[in-house]
Amino acid sequence: MIRTASSAAAAVKTLALSAAFGALALASAVSAQAADGVKIGILNDQSGVYADYGGKWSVEAARMAIEDFGGSVLGQKVELMSADHQNKPDIGSNIARQWYDVDNVDMITELTTSSVALAVHELSKTKKKIDIVVGAATSRLTGDACQPYGFHWAFDTRALAVGTGGALTRAGGDSWFFLTADYAFGYQLEDDTSKLVKQEGGKVLGAVKHPLNNTDFSSFLLQAQASQAKVVGLANAGLDTTNSVKQAAEFGLMAGGQKLAGLLMTLAEVHGLGLKSSSGLVLTEGFYWDLDDRSREFSDRFFKRTQRMPNMIQAGTYSAVLSYLKAVKAADSKDPDKVAAKLKELPVDDAFGRNGKVLANGRMIHDMYLFEVKKPEESKKPWDYYKLLSTIPGDKAFFTAAESGCPATK
Known part of the structure; x- marks a missing residue:
């Protein structure tokens, strides 16, 4: 095939136009990406x-x-x-x-x-x-x-276990029974806390699983009461924890000498319960407003x-x-x-x-913090709910990368 001068020029022009359109398309793509923010x-x-x-x-x-x-x-x-x-x-x-x-x-x-x-x-x-x-x-x-x-x-569940689980066991709460939310979070929190309890010389007497977003904890609390464990660990959160605490009080668990541990409890749940219902609870958080x-x-x-x-x-x-x-x-x-x-x-x-x-x-x-919920008469102002018991350094609260089991760190 013989290419003439005019056809060669046309080819060059076509290539130039293609390059220009390509550059314009690339610029438009970049502009669109920037516009996305x-x-x-x-x-x-x-x-x-x-x-x-x-x-x-x-x-x-x-x-x-x-x-x-x-x-x-x-x-x-x-x-x-x-x-x-x-x-x-x-x-x-x-x-x-x-x-x-x-x-x-x-x-x-x-x-x-x-x-x-x-x-x-x-x-x-x-x-x-x-x-x-x-x-x-x-x-x-x-x-x-x-x-x-x-x-x-x-x-995470490890830090909560080190804070609340470890502290209560060392303080004499050496027998535990768990009320556990029936999904991945509850299982892991119960497992991590059980390990800490046993490391501190305590024992786990039993556990019962409850559905997420449960309203009636009576049968579960009766099992916890019958276990005679010194500590009833609530391996749940949110409204499940709030309902557990309210109904535990109605069943007289704390009045009977058992300690209630909110393993994942935050200021929001304490506020919802009020100090009269939640005073004396020990919990671990990573932040407190005061x-x-x-x-x-x-x-x-x-x-x-x-x-x-x-x-x-x-x-x-x-x-x-x-x-x-x-x-x-x-x-x-x-x-x-x-x-x-x-x-x-x-x-x-x-x-x-x-x-x-x-x-x-x-x-x-x-750092994580171990708190005790104040009695109503100890609270001096709105939202004044916690007494700081101890500060748990981050390197003590959490697994190291090597301890975590993460395959990428081995």
């Missing part, structure tokens, strides 16, 4: 058993973090989305998939309910997207279920917006969102690999976490 999703229970535990209050805490950061990062607006997963893993996974595939959400956080968190955690691994779990407890998230883009922030000036300043601002003080889930969500935005800025990119590396590199020092650090398995290490 940085998207963060709060996925949690907003209408069920954990609605006060996290719920819309966590959404407000995330909004505060975005505002405190300045509302944008890398020249892009930060957009906040939220949805109610109804404590169902299939619903949670479907929402997360829609957010990742269609809405271009960059990070999902809060993720109350361990079964939902584990499902979204696995999806995030597949999609190579960042998730930062705050409201779910299972230590498996940074243990055997760990993954490169997954993080766990405010607390700890120091920084916690009070944040909590006062939160209160003005919500008319309530934050618990560790809401304060932890604030910290998770703020830390993510700091990591994006430090990485100078939304690229998940680069952001994940920065999350593990940057210290955590904010209203929630003091001198926090993120381990190789994604676990954020920070």
Whole structure:
């Protein structure tokens, strides 16, 4: 085939046009990506058993973090989305998939309910997207279920077990019976606490499983009462804990000499119960509004917006969102690999976490606090509910990366 000068010129012109159109398409794609901004999703229970535990209050805490950061990062607006997963893993996974595939959400956080968190955690691994779990407890998230883009922030079942389980056993509560929520979180909390009880020389006399969002605990409490265990451990949360405590009082468990341990109990549940019903309970949290000036300043601002003080889930969500935005800025990119590396590199020092650090398995290490709920006459002002019994250093409260069972750290 003989190519003429005119045909060669036409070919060059066609190539130039193709290159121009290619460059224009690339520029449009980049522009569209920039227009998408940085998207963060709060996925949690907003209408069920954990609605006060996290719920819309966590959404407000995330909004505060975005505002405190300045509302944008890398020249892009930060957009906040939220949805109610109804404590169902299939619903949670479907929402997360829609957010990742269609809405271009960059990070999902809060993720109350361990079964939902584990499902979204696995999806995030597949999609190579960042998730930062705050409201779910299972230590498996940074243990055997760990993954490169997954993080766990405010607390976990191991830290709760070390705090409440270890302290009560050492104080003489050396026999235990568990009321356990019948799903992943309850199993792990019972298992982690049982191990700590036995390590401290105590024994577990039995356990009973109850459905999530249960209302009648009478048969379960009768079994706990019959066990004559010194401590009845509530391996549940939210309204399940509130209902357990109320009905335990009606059955006279505490009056009969048994100690009730709220293994995952927060300020929200204590507020719902009132001091008359909850005084004397021992619990572990990673945050309290009246700890120091920084916690009070944040909590006062939160209160003005919500008319309530934050618990560790809401304060932890604030910290998770703020830390993510700091990591994006430090990485100078939304690229998940680069952001994940920065999350593990940057210290955590904010209203929630003091001198926090993120381990190789994604676990954020920070101090935890053992509290006792005050008697009504000891409370001097609204929301003055806790007496600090002890501070548990982060390296004592949480598994090390090597201890966690995370395959990536072996």
